[in-house]
Amino acid sequence: MVGKARKQLQNALASAGYPSHVLVACSGGPDSLALAAIASYFARRGHVDGHPVSVAGVVVDHQLQEGSAEVASRTAAMLRELGLSPVEVRTVEVAATGFGPEAAARDARHAALETAADQLGCDAILLGHTLDDQAEQVLLGLARGSGTRSLAGMRPVRGRLLRPFLGLRRQETLEICRVEELSPWHDPSNSDPAFARSRTRVEVMPVLEEKLGPGVAESLARTAAILQQDADFLEELASETYLSLVQPMEGGIWLPEDAVRELPAALRFRVIAKAAADVGGQQPGYGRLHAAEALLRRQGSAGPVELPGHVSVFRLSLSDLEQERAVPAGAAADSVPRQASPCGKLVFRHQKPSQQ
Known part of the structure; x- marks a missing residue:
């Protein structure tokens, strides 16, 4: 399991041109904590495929839950124990944007990550999204009647953002944390039925797996990968057409x-x-x-x-x-x-x- 995760991170960094300074975004949850643990392996070695690399960490405190500062501080301490350096906690204010609380928190988080990467001189930002997150994203897009771009899900690479674990299941990141003797934080909002994503995770996906058989998540993630190619082609063609008109x-x-x-x-x-x-x-x-x-x-x-x-x-x-x-x-x-x-x-x- 650990070896598979290392290979996926290695491939992601290779596809990004072997960035020499990498920033791991970690919430303290099992996915991002597992990613931090895998990244720390390369940090200790000091290179990826012979290319020098250093790994920093950042924890974003959204201040949306009681005790969030304590969770952020504890997570930062774990990242330092793993060998990431430097490690910072960034506190953000989540302002209403009109697109829902999840989108507002994501916007605030990404802005904080980009700022941290700029200030720390990092060429890439690692995010811990998994195959399960991708499958849920596709399902949400279907439910909302979204177009190709939305159904294509999250991209493995978008600017400086890298998602090396889109080929890993959530259960695998939990196993990595167990092997590495890490105690992840479990965000209570992930099981809160007030959020559509949480309902998809806790209620919808298990029913689909039960009624349609195993492999539903993998099929949805594969659909996203196929649609990404279609969306890229149409996007490029549309851009050329627009500029000509x-x-x-x-x-x-x-x-x-x-x-x-x-x-x-x-x-x-x-x-x-x-x-x-x-x-x-x-x-x-x-x-x-x-x-x-x-x-x-x-x-x-x-x-x-x-x-x-x-x-x-x-x-x-x-x-x-x-x-x-x-x-x-x-x-x-x-x-x-x-x-x-x-x-x-x-x-x-x-x-x-x-x-x-």
């Missing part, structure tokens, strides 16, 4: 409606989402994205459709622009007959939120 304008950007309409649906929706992000918006949900795409089937100026992040998207008819230019000086704009045009622009603008 986008045009700047005062206060925003626009896309030629005819060209967007002719795109395959898989690209069309991604291009619209990229345009929204380009002007400062957030990833639109299924309903909002379809509402924006429906503007392509309108005639005359239409909209706006409001997207997350204070983005407005609307159709601007080319005939409207032409007729506005044709209005004689001093004449009322509505005195000139207007005709709907099948041609137009899909315009994206970021609207500053109103001050209450």
